[in-house]
Amino acid sequence: MAGNGIVLFGHGARDPEWAGPMKRVAARIAERSPQTPVQVAFMEFLSPTLDEAVDTLVAAGCTELTVVPVFLAQGGHLKRDVPLLVETAAERHPQARLRLVTAAGEADGVVEAIADYALGLA
């Protein structure tokens, strides 16, 4: 029973290398919690889409999906577009529960890690 799964949902960009850090986050989650299925997904330019990633996790047996926006902040996309995308994905899988959390960039630990990085270089 897979149970809980994670979708790392990012904006996407024309440059495929843009996905590198999100893939590294997914790899770290897989290393640290091998029992938690994790998928990346993108709003535009890159694949898979949110729908595709959710399909994959539900097919793997996940019934509780946490959609983690890998965005720097709660801007317009997270206030408007992303909730609608999550709602649409949820309607396609009534047996699963999808939960959209706050943008990763708003987390204290991420703010502190960016400060660490800047102070380590200045």
Place this chain on the structure above:
Amino acid sequence: MAGNGIVLFGHGARDPEWAGPMKRVAARIAERSPQTPVQVAFMEFLSPTLDEAVDTLVAAGCTELTVVPVFLAQGGHLKRDVPLLVETAAERHPQARLRLVTAAGEADGVVEAIADYALGLA
């Protein structure tokens, strides 16, 4: 002598709340290293611009400026647009040295902090 300063340079967004996490990063840097002047700056939508932030830090006596891109990854903006903006700002201040570093989202500590955040919620 102020010496080293930090510019936290972000993409910007129409929603002014988008700047919240970057301002929190700046506040943490100021708390942890009060001798290091720090400014936020934005590529579009929000102010100040990179030029304005650099002017402020040079006026405060900084001669070495580290421009830290608060971007999730090294995508097209950081490969093309941002280096040109830094070059333009540097040309206006020949007495100062501006150094553009890699996107914060590429840093191991930031990748780990995003994984921490996701695992803490799933």
